[in-house]
Amino acid sequence: MSNFKLACVVMMCMALLSAQNGDALSCGEVTNSLKPCLHYLQNGGVVSPSCCYxxxxxxxxxxxxxxxxxxCDCLKSAATSFKGLNVDFAAALPDKCGARIPYKISPSINCASIK
Known part of the structure; x- marks a missing residue:
């Protein structure tokens, strides 16, 4: 599958962590928050607790x-920078972690349409 979806998931997670601290979301923070997910996004298997966190x-x-x-924009741009990401793993990650995301993780998502 594509690296794009994985990168999107990683970026989304990092952005959310940054917002919890009351700061504006940055792509760097989204990426850092999702680094624990890279192994799963590339290889599948068990999702680590740190990834879900x-x-x-x-x-x-x-x-x-x-x-x-x-x-969303951060995730889309990050997906292109990570090699070997599986799009199906990325799309399944929120459910595996019990995280509710208001849109489907997909390389074709129009981030401007998110509410």
Missing amino acids: GIKGVVNAARTIADRRAT
């Missing part, structure tokens, strides 16, 4: 439409 943090931090859109 990162995802939930990013999701909880993206409280505004602007935050959710910025997180």
